[in-house]
Amino acid sequence: KIDDFMKLTKVSRNTLLEDMKQLKEALSKQQLTLHYQPAFGYLISGEERAIRLALKPYIHSIRTMIKNEKAFPSLWLKGPISYNRLKYLLE
Known part of the structure; x- marks a missing residue:
């Protein structure tokens, strides 16, 4: 919201x-x-495929920036990520 x-x-x-x-x-x-x-x-x-393609560049960028984070497991990023780091990157 x-x-x-x-x-x-x-x-x-x-x-x-x-x-x-x-x-x-x-x-x-x-x-x-x-x-x-x-x-x-x-x-x-x-269409699900179109949504995935639209979000893929953003998710890839976030994953690249937070590769070493381990505190927050996330299925949609297929790897560990801390909540605070994700919040920072989205800001």
Whole structure:
């Protein structure tokens, strides 16, 4: 949710909304949509393969930067990662 993202990234609502707008535009070029569901927050919808391809460069970059972290096992990154390091990289 927007408030959660604001707390996590420590950016203003306007900055976050502008970033979300840019993300929506980038995803739409790959036939994906970013939408909000009150019970879940923001979700990416579309073909699973397209979602994986869209996220792959970001996940690869994060994995490269945190190769040596061991505190937070993560299945989606297929390797160890610390929560604090992931938070830092996402910020």
